Amino acid sequence: MDGVSPLCERWTAIDTEFQSRRTCLCGCSRNILLDYKLGKNVFLLLEDVQVLKKEGSEFNDNDITEELIFPRKDVWLLRKEINELKVLLHGVLSEVNELEKTLGMERTNPVAAWLDRVRSLRDRYDSIEADIKSTCNCMGDCYLNCPPSEEDGMTAAALLVKVREATAERSNLTKLVEAIPGPSSLETDSPLKEALEKLRSIFFKKHKAGVIGVCGMGGIGKTTLLKRFEDELRHRPGDFKTIIFVVVSKEPNAQKIQKEIGEKLGIFFSEGDSVEDQAPKVYAALHDNKFVLLLDDVWDGIKLKNILTHIGVPFPNEENKCKFILTSRNAGTCNKMGASNHKVKVGYLKSEEAWTLFKKNVGEMTINSDPDIQVQAETMAKKCGGLPLALMVIGSAMASKTTIQEWKHAASSMEELRTNKIEGMEVELLSSLKLSYDSLPDDTIKECFLYCCLYPEDWEIEKEELVDYWVGEGLFDDDYGDEIDKARGEGHSIIGRLKGAHLLETDHYDDSYVRMHDVIRDMALWISGKREDKFLVHAGLGLKEAPEPQKWSGNKRISLMYNDIKNLPNLISDCPNLSTLLIQYNRNLSGKVSSGFFQSMTNLRVLDLSVTNIESLPIELGWLTGLRYLNLSNTNKLDSIPKELSFPKLQSIELDDLPKLESICEHPLLFPSLKVLSVRKCNHLKKLPLEINSAPDLKKIKGEQEWWDWLVWDDELIKQKFVTLHSKIFEVCSLPPILYIPINFSFLFSISIGIFSFFLIAW
Structure with a gap:
């Protein structure tokens, strides 16, 4: 302790000198770092403190405050x-x-x-x-x-x-x-080339064309055309100040559309702000800003017009000279948006163009390897009906097929699907696309693919969350058992394979997300609807009420995520095969979940109730003895978890951002299978329900370092066990380290080296 007192005296001298000149003429509180001499002395002092701390010296709290060192x-x-x-x-x-x-x-x-x-x-x-x-x-x-x-x-x-x-x-x-795309890609396809030329002509020559519609079959290339035109606008000198691309989808979400537009305009939306609160900001940014709004995948023109007005987007007129370009499968939708006289129709590829695209995706080496394979390939290309998406997906699926037997089998599979008396191009497309599903190498990958249709249409699917669900369902148990890290690695590998098969797409702006094309999603729903273990998917539809109890019966997976459901049924009596239930992001879902709700869900493995306002959980939740993944994050009113709960197979539990959570059961629990426990932003949780024999397989605890330091333990042996494991299993949240500085002298001395670099720059 001999070295501590001199350092404290040095701090007292620095603080005394600073207090004598801590305000400017305007009365503002000054920053000690603005003073070169004092700032340098603080830095040198902290260096010396770090040395003593490493040697084991202890420091008592001092009068130094966070506001003094780091105002604002x-x-x-x-x-x-x-x-x-x-x-x-x-x-x-x-x-x-x-x-x-x-x-x-x-x-x-x-x-x-x-x-x-x-x-x-x-x-x-x-x-x-x-x-x-x-x-x-x-x-x-x-x-x-x-x-x-x-x-x-x-x-x-x-x-x-x-x-x-x-x-x-x-x-x-x-x-x-x-390289700037040349005629070797988009413009060699005559339907797209013709459509692009017509779009250019209307856009640049018909100045009164405020709204332009691009229509055609799903998967025909409308989005490709719109993105190509977006690139041209961004690289073409002109007087359009802002270009905004938004995916609308079948059930447009006003808040989502407004947020996307706002982000591209540099408008920051605060958490909890309503659409009405933000509409004036959007209007102010756009009303005198000559902009182009590109709206992809529009289904309901009248609904979209109302939404755009509601969120603050001004419509094109002769005064503002702005333009809308939208894509839709239905020409009538374009008419309702005001594009009745300015439509561009994208047609199907001609047979020669379709064959060229198909060969490109299969690989000419494979097709030319055997004349019989070429005959089968030509037949399959014709059955795609000139639809680019089908040609690319099926062509990619056949790229690995090198024998005539494989090609004949694939061609006959397509033929059988087309003879099922299914009428209409939509269903013919799904039948064609199903070949890409059938070509997936095993049932595990097929199940992973079908799982993706549980998300809303045109949704950004977070890869980490998707893999969590797959692991929770036990889709990789046969290969990896309880090795959760290896199972997660396999999950990410499967995402890559699904992307390679054109069944998933990388998100345009963030590689941590994937998307499922709406036609591919339709195909996945169509396939799942033909199985005995069906899916009930009402995700992102804006539902106010949950489906009636009889509609839950017999389903294997149910997704009601991203709705406005207020109450769940009191009794669900026939769901013995239900393995996944996703109810997250129903913010109006409040109160207590009925004791009879989980009664028949004896085989449930994945349950997500996150981002709801439920206040308490029934003890009957403990009947879910097969549960492996549970997410209760952001259920802001939840303050405890019933002590009666027992989850012998639970592997992962997410309890993030629960500001009122004070306890996870009153007594220690056995978690024989638990591997991941996430308790980030649970500031009132001071104790974990763990004893000396708890969670023998625990691999990771996610939480803030400050929270970990303040945990209360019943027994020194228990504490010692988890402290010993601390360096192996603890994962500190990746939040700015500066946010964790408590207002006391001792913690200031243990501040990280990252803050020292801030000191140097602040001088």
């Missing part, structure tokens, strides 16, 4: 990191412009998206800084120390996360430019 820490840190991001922006933009000019190439889509996102973040920071300045009369940098409004504080913290994400994404932009 979030804004200070945001200012530093946004400036670093601006440097990256300038560097990428300069390099891209030079490459485009000298090589005649164009920026890649990921680069264009990153540049737009960074500009948006820069503008949002400027807005925050302006708001803070407006509340402070100081002419210097002391305005950053003025207490911000609650809204500005929340905005700065949220924006800091986005800035860090954008900074990290820069390292992934390895390919900045690419």
Whole structure:
């Protein structure tokens, strides 16, 4: 302790000198880091403290406060990191412009998206800084120390996360430019070429054409055409200031559409704000901004018109000279949106073009290897009916087939499906696409694929969540048993294989998500509907009431996610085969779940009740003895979990962001199969229901370091067991370390080296 006292005396001297000059002429609280001498002394002091801490010295709390060292820490840190991001922006933009000019190439889509996102973040920071300045009369940098409004504080913290994400994404932009697509791709297909030429003509020559419709069969290439035209607009000198691409889908969600438009305009939406609250911001950003709004996959023109008006999007007129371009399977939808005189129809590929596309996806080496294979391939290509999506999906499925027997079997399978007296192109398409499903190598991958249709249409499916569900269902048990990490690895491998088969697509902006094309999803639902163990999928439909109890009967998987359901049935009496139940994101679902609701779900394995307002769980939940995955995250009113619950097979439990949760059962529980426990942002949870023999297979605990340090243990042996495992199983949340600084001297001394780098920059 001899070395501690001198350091405390040094701090007292620094603090005394600082207190004598801690305000500026405007009365603003000053920052000790703005003073070079004092800031340097603090830094040197902390270095010495770190040395003693490593040697085992202990420090008592002192009068030093978080506000003194880090006044407005979030804004200070945001200012530093946004400036670093601006440097990256300038560097990428300069390099891209030079490459485009000298090589005649164009920026890649990921680069264009990153540049737009960074500009948006820069503008949002400027807005925050302006708001803070407006509340402070100081002419210097002391305005950053003025207490911000609650809204500005929340905005700065949220924006800091986005800035860090954008900074990290820069390292992934390895390919900045690419060759401008030439006639070898889209424009060699005459229907798409003709449609693109007509779209250009209407857009650039018919100035009164405010709304333009692109219509055609599902999978015909409408989205491809729209994205190609978007690229042309972004690289063509013109007077359209803003170009916005939005996927609408069959059941349009006003809040989702408004948020996508707002993000591309640099508008920050606070959590809990309604569509009505944000509509004036959207309108203000667009009404004098000559913009082009590209609306993909529109089903109901009247509903969409009402939504756009409701969320604050002004319609094109002669005064604002803005334009809408929409795609739809139905020409009538285009008419209802106001495009009756300005429609572009995308037709089917001609036989020669279809054959070329099919060969490209199969591989000419395979087709040319045997004349009989070529005959079968030509037959299959013809049965795709000139539909590009079917040609690509089926062609990819046949790429690995190298024997005539495989080709004959595949061709006969297509023929059998078409003789089932199914009328209409939609069903013929599904029959054709089913070959790609049949070509999947095993039942496990097929089950994984069908599972994806539980999500809403045109949905961004988070890969980690999807794999969690697959593992929870036990789809990989035959190969990996209880080895959860290996099972998760297999799950990600299957996602890659489904993408390779064109059954899943990478999200346009975030590689951690995948999408399922709506036609492919229709096919998956069609397949699941023909099985004995059917699916009940009412996801993202805006339902106010849950399906009637009799509709639950006999289903293997039920998805009611992303609705507005208020109550669940009191009694479900016939669901013995139900293995997955997804009810997350029903924010109006409140109160207590009835004791009879889970009564017949004896084989349930995956249960997701996250982001609801349920207040308590019935003890009958404990009847779900086969449950392997349970997610109760963001059920904000839930304060405890019944002590009667017993989950002998539970492998993963998610209890994130439960501000009222104080206990997980009153007494220690045995979790013989538990491998993952997630309790992030559970600030009132001070004790885990673990004893010396609990959770022998536990691999990972997810939570904040500060929370871990404050946990209460009944017995020193129990604590020692989990402390010993701490370094092996504990996963600290990836939140900014600065957010975890308590207001006391001892923790300041244990601050991470990442904060020291902040000290240096702050000088």
